[in-house]
Amino acid sequence: MRRGPAVEWFDRDEPKWMVALRRKAFDSFSKADWPTPQEEEWRRTDVSALDFSKYDYVEASSAESSAADSGSRRGKRAGIIEFENRRCAFSELSPELKEKGVRLVSLSEAVREENRTIEGLFEDSINRTVNRFQSWHYSQWTHGAFLFVPKFVEIAEPIVLTFNESGSGVFSAPHVVVVMESGARAVVIQRIRSGEEDEILCNEGADFVVSDAASLEFIRIEDLSYKSRFFNHSRASVRRDSAFKHLEVVFGSKLYKSRLEAVLEGSGGDLDLNGIYFAHKKQHVDISTIQRHAAPNANSRSFYKGAARQKGRTVYRGLIEVDRNASQTDAYLTNKNLVLNDGARSDSIPMLKINTNDVKCSHGSTTGRINEDQLFYLMSRGFAQDEAERMLIMAFFDDVILQSHPAVHDELHETIQERLD
Amino acid sequence: MSTPQPPVEIDDYKYGFAYPERSVFKTQKGLNADVVRAISKHKSEPEWMLEFRLKALETFFKRAMPNWGADLSDLNFDEMYYYAKPTPKQERTWDDVPDDIKSTFERLGIPEAERKFLAGVGAQYDSEMVYHNMRGDLEKKGVIFSDPESAVREHPEIVKEYFGTVIPYNDNKFAALNSAVWSGGSFVYVPAGVHVDIPLQAYFRINSQSFGQFERTLIIAEEGSFVHYVEGCTAPIYTTDSLHSAVVEIIAKPGARVRYSTVQNWSSDVYNLVTKRAVAYENATVEWVDGNIGSKRTMKYPSVYLMGEGAHGEVLSIAFAGSGQEQDTGGKVVHVADNTTSVITSKSISKGGGTASYRGLIRVEEGLSNIKSRVVCDALLLDEESKTNTYPYIEIDSDDVSMEHEARVSKISEEQLFYLMSRGMSETEASMMIVNGFLDPLVKQLPMEYAVELNRLIELEMEGSVG
Numbered sequence: 001m002r003r004g005p006a007v008e009w010f011d012r013d014e015p016k017w018m019v020a021l022r023r024k025a026f027d028s029f030s031k032a033d034w035p036t037p038q039e040e041e042w043r044r045t046d047v048s049a050l051d052f053s054k055y056d057y058v059e060a061s062s063a064e065s066s067a068a069d070s071g072s073r074r075g076k077r078a079g080i081i082e083f084e085n086r087r088c089a090f091s092e093l094s095p096e097l098k099e100k101g102v103r104l105v106s107l108s109e110a111v112r113e114e115n116r117t118i119e120g121l122f123e124d125s126i127n128r129t130v131n132r133f134q135s136w137h138y139s140q141w142t143h144g145a146f147l148f149v150p151k152f153v154e155i156a157e158p159i160v161l162t163f164n165e166s167g168s169g170v171f172s173a174p175h176v177v178v179v180m181e182s183g184a185r186a187v188v189i190q191r192i193r194s195g196e197e198d199e200i201l202c203n204e205g206a207d208f209v210v211s212d213a214a215s216l217e218f219i220r221i222e223d224l225s226y227k228s229r230f231f232n233h234s235r236a237s238v239r240r241d242s243a244f245k246h247l248e249v250v251f252g253s254k255l256y257k258s259r260l261e262a263v264l265e266g267s268g269g270d271l272d273l274n275g276i277y278f279a280h281k282k283q284h285v286d287i288s289t290i291q292r293h294a295a296p297n298a299n300s301r302s303f304y305k306g307a308a309r310q311k312g313r314t315v316y317r318g319l320i321e322v323d324r325n326a327s328q329t330d331a332y333l334t335n336k337n338l339v340l341n342d343g344a345r346s347d348s349i350p351m352l353k354i355n356t357n358d359v360k361c362s363h364g365s366t367t368g369r370i371n372e373d374q375l376f377y378l379m380s381r382g383f384a385q386d387e388a389e390r391m392l393i394m395a396f397f398d399d400v401i402l403q404s405h406p407a408v409h410d411e412l413h414e415t416i417q418e419r420l421d
Numbered sequence: 422m423s424t425p426q427p428p429v430e431i432d433d434y435k436y437g438f439a440y441p442e443r444s445v446f447k448t449q450k451g452l453n454a455d456v457v458r459a460i461s462k463h464k465s466e467p468e469w470m471l472e473f474r475l476k477a478l479e480t481f482f483k484r485a486m487p488n489w490g491a492d493l494s495d496l497n498f499d500e501m502y503y504y505a506k507p508t509p510k511q512e513r514t515w516d517d518v519p520d521d522i523k524s525t526f527e528r529l530g531i532p533e534a535e536r537k538f539l540a541g542v543g544a545q546y547d548s549e550m551v552y553h554n555m556r557g558d559l560e561k562k563g564v565i566f567s568d569p570e571s572a573v574r575e576h577p578e579i580v581k582e583y584f585g586t587v588i589p590y591n592d593n594k595f596a597a598l599n600s601a602v603w604s605g606g607s608f609v610y611v612p613a614g615v616h617v618d619i620p621l622q623a624y625f626r627i628n629s630q631s632f633g634q635f636e637r638t639l640i641i642a643e644e645g646s647f648v649h650y651v652e653g654c655t656a657p658i659y660t661t662d663s664l665h666s667a668v669v670e671i672i673a674k675p676g677a678r679v680r681y682s683t684v685q686n687w688s689s690d691v692y693n694l695v696t697k698r699a700v701a702y703e704n705a706t707v708e709w710v711d712g713n714i715g716s717k718r719t720m721k722y723p724s725v726y727l728m729g730e731g732a733h734g735e736v737l738s739i740a741f742a743g744s745g746q747e748q749d750t751g752g753k754v755v756h757v758a759d760n761t762t763s764v765i766t767s768k769s770i771s772k773g774g775g776t777a778s779y780r781g782l783i784r785v786e787e788g789l790s791n792i793k794s795r796v797v798c799d800a801l802l803l804d805e806e807s808k809t810n811t812y813p814y815i816e817i818d819s820d821d822v823s824m825e826h827e828a829r830v831s832k833i834s835e836e837q838l839f840y841l842m843s844r845g846m847s848e849t850e851a852s853m854m855i856v857n858g859f860l861d862p863l864v865k866q867l868p869m870e871y872a873v874e875l876n877r878l879i880e881l882e883m884e885g886s887v888g
Contacts, residue, residue, distance in 0.1 A: 040489065324806070339820040342788045350826070352811035357802030357832040367817045367824040 005029060005052070005140055017119050018111050025126045025138035032132040041131075044315045044347055045257055045286040050229070055171035055201045057140070075407060078157040079104045084164050086143040086172060100153045107144030107175055117179055118146070121207045125235055130259070134233045137173050137205040144175035149184035149214075158407050161190040165224065168199045176206040180214035180242075187217040187405045192224065193252065199227040202253075208236035210244045212266065217245040219408055223415070224252040226281060232258040240266025240295075247404045248304075250277035250285050251415055261290040264298040264326075271300035276400050276412075278419055279312030279344070286315040291333070293326035293359075302333040305400050307393060308344035317349040320363065324355045333363035338370065338396060390420045436529065437688060439657030440521040442629045444505040444547065450631075451499045454478060457601050460504045464570050464604070467577065477590035477600030484594035490780065491718040491747040496692050501633040501664055503602045505547040511568065512552050522546050525626060529655060539651075541566045543623040545636055548604040550623075559617060564648075565610040566621055569637050572608035579610060583641055587670035587698050587726075595720075596696040599635045599668040606636030606667065609650060611677075613643040620649040620682075625665075627656035627691065633664040640670070642677035642705075649680040655715070658688040662717065665691055671699035671707060675729060678706040682867055686715040689745060693719040703729030703758075710866050713740045713748050714879070722780060724753035727761035734763040739863045741879060742775030742807070751781035751813075760791045767798040768860055770879075771807035778810040783817075783824060790821040798828040801859055803852075853880065 005026075012019075034052075035042035079093035081104055088106040103110070110118060122138060129135045145161045163174050178188060194200050202224060210216045224230055230253040238244045250256050262271050271291055279285045291300040306314045320331045337346040350363040370392050378388035394416060401412050446463060448456045457478050461471040486493060512518050518526075526544050541555030543566065550568035559566075565576065572580050590600035607623045627634050642648055656663060665687060673679045679699065687693055693716040699707040709723035725734030736752030754763035769777035779798045800809040811828045833855050841851035857864075857876065864872045 038488065327805075337817070339817055339822065341820050343818070344820065345787075345816070345818045347817070348815040348826070350811075350813065350828070352800075352809065352828055352830055354800070354802065354809045354830045356805050357807060358805070359802075359830060359832075362827065362829040363811075364828075365813070365815060365824075365826040367815060368822050369820040 005136055014111060015114055021119070021122050021126060022139045025129070025135045028126070028129055029132055029135040029139050032135060035131050035133070041259070041288060041317070045255070045284065052201070054169060056169055057171050076157045077160050078155045080160040080162070081106065081145050082162040082164070083143055083145075083174070085166055086174075088143070097153070097155060101150040102153060102155065103146065103148040104159060105146050107141075107146045107177060110146035110177070115146070117148075118177060121177065121209065125205075125207055130233070133203055133231050134205070137175070137203045137233060141173045141175040141205065142171070144177065147178045147186070147188060149180050149186050151181040152183040154185040155187070158187040158189045158405060161188065163190070163192040165192070165194040165200045165202065166198045170199070171201050171203070173203045173205070175204070178216060178218065179209045180211055180216050182212045183214055184211070185215045187407070188219065189405070189408060190218070190220045192220070192222050194224045194228060196225050197227070198225050200224055200229075202228060202230045204230070204232040206232070206234040208234070208244065210236065210238050210242040212240040213242055214239075215243040217247075217405055219247040219249070219404055221249040221408070221411070222252055222256065226252065226254055226283065228253045229255040230257070234258070234260045236260070236262040238262055238264050238266070238269045238271055241268040242266070243270040245272040246274065247400075248275035248287065249412065250275070250287070251419065254283060256283070256285045258286075259288040259290075261292065262300075263292045263294050264300060265294050267295045267297040269295065269298040271298070272403070273300070273302040274400050274403055275304040276397050277304070277306040277314055277316075278416065279306070279314045280309040280419065282311045284313050288317045288319075290319045290321060291331060292321040292323070293329045293331060294323045296326050297328045298326070299330045301331070303400055303403070304334070305336045305397060306346065307338040307340060307396070308346045309340040311343055313345040315347040315349070317351070318363070319351040319353060320361050321353045322355055322359055322361060327356055327358040329359040329361065331359070331361045335363075335365045336396070337367040338393065339367060340369065390417070393420060436655035436686065437658045438528065439628055439659075440525060442505070443521070444507055444629065445509055447505040448503055450502055452478075452501070452503055452602070456503055460602055460604060463504075463506070466573060469581070470573060473585065473590060474601050477597045480591045481594060481597035481601055484597060486594060487720075490720045491749040493692065493718060495662065496664065500661065501631055502629060503633050503635070504604055505629050505632060506549050507546040507628070508549065508551050511550055513554050515552065518552050522551055525628065526552075526624065529624065529626070539622045540617055540619045541621040543568065543607050545605045545623065545625045545634075547627060547629050547632060547634065550605050555621070562615050563612040564615060564617060565608065567608050569603070569606050569608045569639060572639075576610070579641065580608070580639070583639060583670070583672055585670075587672060587700055588668050588696050593696060595666045595694045596668055599637060599666050599696070602633070603635045603637035603668065605634075606638040607640075607650070608638070609640040609648060611642045611646040611648045614645045616646065617648040620651045622651045622653070625652065625654040627663050627665065630659045631661045631663060633666065636667045638667065638669040640679060640681070641672045642674060642679045644674045645676040647678045649682070651682045654683075654685045654687055656688045656691050659690055661690070663691045665693045665695070667695045667697075669695070669697040673699060673701045673705035673707050675703040675705060680708040680710065681723070682710040684712040684714065684867070685719065688715060689717055691716045693721065695721040697721065697723040698726070699724070699734070700726045700728050701732040701734060704731040705729065706733045706735070708735040709737065709752065710863070711736065711738045711750065711752070712863075712867075713738075713750050716748075717745065718747045718749070720749045722751045722753050722782075724755070724782075725763065726755045726757060727763065728757050730758050730760045732758060732761045734761075736765045737863050737866055738765070738767040738779070739860055740767070740769040740777045742769065742771045742777040744773035744775055746775045747778070748776070749778045749780055751779045753782040753784075754794065755782070755784045755786070756789060756792050756794070757786050759789050762793045764794070765796040766863065768863055769799070769809060770801045770803065770856065770859070771809050772803035774806040776808040776810070778812065779828070780812045782814040783826075785817045785819050785822050785824070787818040789819040792819060792822040794822075794824045796826040799859070800828070800830045801856070802830065802832050
């Protein structure tokens with residue numbers, strides 16, 4: 001067991017190139033300072049009081065995590081990979097897909113198999129790290145999943161990635177890599193969770209490649225304990241005529257901070273960044289999305305809806321960035337926030353950075369409480385006030401939920417219902 | 422029907438003329454405590470003001486430059502002159518103003534405007550107001566319109582009570598700089614119930630090279646009063662940069678209404694870094710109408726603190742960013758009381774590689790009820806290399822709030838152009854009409870002569886931008 005980020009972490013059974021990449025990331029980690037509120041992206045989330053060296057870097061253990069249950073293996077699926085406390089506990093992929101060349105394995109296994117796609121992706125991500133958390137992640141990632149879908153293979157049912165964490169004062173840094181070759185299609189559902197009493201510091205990362213004419217829908221449902229802290233940095237490369245749809249669902253964690261940067265690199269790309277977040281008790285949720293148009297004729301939309309209750313605080317920062325050559329861009333961003341009581345807090349920062357003129361770019365943001373007229377209407381139809389409120393909150397989130405794959409609808413409804421009780 | 426546009430030279434800045442500098446007193450280049458003492462001594466200020474200046478200077482040196490906003494990396498504080506006094510004394514009749522200064526303002530059309538449209542005029546040349554005059558009837562009602570130096574001498578009790586209360590000297594680096602070396606500006610006091618029905622105007626002119634102008638304006642509107650204050654700014658074009666860093670404080674007492682209109686047309690070598698803030702008490706209204714046409718870099722976000730129930734704040738911002746310009750402008754409203762409302766409307770145009778940024782804040786403090794706010798930003802990009810950014814910050818800590826924000830970026834639409842051209846207009850005329858239409862909601866808010874002036878400025882800026 002080791003404490004705090006350290007260079008000894010690298011003496012693992014990994015190919016030289018991965019060790020070299022970890023070292024490179026560790027170098028930039030060592031040179032950087034923790035972000036301070038002087039930096040724009042961290043102005044509303046102060047991490048200066050956190051002691052990152054107190055977390056245990058435990059090796060993957062064979063202990064069952066307290067969050068483990070067979071429930072996640074329910075439902076139709078094309079493949080599943082499950083991690084219990086950073087150890088790959090279960091994986092399954094339909095033989096038909098295996099035959100077609102689809103790979104669903106742990107990231108460590110893919111690295112051991114000398115998968116050079118991963119090397120290229122990591123190298124690129126490490127060269128572009130935006131802060132110390134991200135270089136920390138790339139130097140000390142603990143486990144992860146790798147999905148590869150070859151050319152023109154279409155996977156009808158979802159692929160499920162499950163990360164169960166347990167323990168107290170535990171550091172975990174899962175990484176997800178999804179590589180879609182040209183014309184491939186898939187839906188991936190990732191769940192990350194822990195038991196109520198666990199206290200995890202999770203520093204997650206993801207790299208997505210959506211090649212020409214491919215389509216990927218990725219759904220991430222975070223439901224760690226209220227004692228945990230969660231950081232995520234995701235990058236997506238969206239190429240010519242491809243489609244990338246991402247749904248970010250925030251339920252758990254005392255502190256949640258994520259940054260998703262999707263780059264439309266080829267013309268004709270289509271990007272959807274959706275999200276729902278719900279901060280109650282003393283949760284602090286801080287989300288950034290970047291929809292960057294680096295090529296002409298692409299479309300993008302962001303649609304994030306959040307609610308803050310009790311002493312919860314939410315921050316949503318969404319940027320539409322259009323490069324000089326990205327003419328005929330059509331980009332839109334919507335952020336809607338419900339503040340359910342005094343003392344809850346919601347910040348909305350939609351931004352535009354537009355470097356050329358032949359574009360259609362706009363955003364809209366609203367913040368307020370539950371619509372009085374709608375509430376009155378429902379109550380006049382015989383609903384009690386709290387019932388009516390719950391229905392309206394559910395309907396508020398449904399706008400986003402119903403855009404996603406049906407496989408997660410029930411689960412999301414149930415969890416929101418649970419939170420509202 | 423459109424009237425043909427008069428032919429204008431491209432990039433014509435008609436205020437670019439300069440007269441030889443003939444200051445009667447000027448401090449050394451650069452900034453230190455001695456310079457501040459010299460300014461204070463020269464103005465025969467009371468001790469408390471000198472102390473205020475020195476404290477502010479210390480803060481200025483301590484504070485880091487902002488790490489956001491417009492690019493200020495070329496701004497060199499050591500190469501500036503911080504104080505230059507153009508005339509031995511301030512005049513109240515136009516004929517007594519020295520000839521070259523008089524002809525400067527005559528070329529800008531100031532005395533004519535005073536006769537025709539204004540209740541009072543102040544004119545500042547480099548560091549000092551050279552002229553201040555107001556209609557006699559207003560003076561009789563107790564309205565004070567003077568430079569702040571005279572106010573410090575003649576009304577120390579009012580100045581002491583309000584000076585630096587809305588914008589403390591340590592508010593930000595540039596407010597600290599202004600607090601240390603401020604000179605000139607306006608002091609406006611409107612007694613309770615007095616309605617100043619035609620605007621008061623101040624005109625600011627930088628004439629010297631590498632010069633820093635730091636005017637300081639304080640407007641106090643007592644209960645139920647009304648005043649509209651208008652300012653205009655120009656400067657000649659030099660090869661070295663100048664700095665304009667003003668502080669404007671407005672206090673609107675219960676039921677008062679203050680409107681502050683600016684048409685800033687600094688030459689393309691002026692850094693315009695201004696702090697403007699107002700407090701509005703019960704049922705008071707403060708409106709900022711902020712037009713930014715000139716300057717090399719502007720960072721200016723007029724703000725309103727809504728301190729009392731029923732207060733209303735409004736910011737209307739127009740920015741025009743041409744080649745080499747960065748207009749980083751916007752507005753801020755902080756809701757501190759129940760039943761308060763605010764509107765921010767921003768319209769910007771970028772052309773020739775210029776950058777126009779909207780940066781704003783709506784903040785609602787905790788535990789308030791019935792708050793309404795709306796922010797709308799429209800940006801028009803006239804060519805491929807121009808840029809626009811939008812950074813609206815929205816911070817809501819109460820639940821009984823209705824907050825809406827939207828922003829749009831567009832170019833001149835082909836359909837609109839086609840329609841107008843099919844009606845017989847040339848492309849230039851049609852573009853002009855679309856741009857004027859885009860700005861119309863704001864231009865309407867300006868007094869007539871300013872609206873005409875603004876339209877004319879935009880015509881000048883637009884010349885040669887199409888085709």
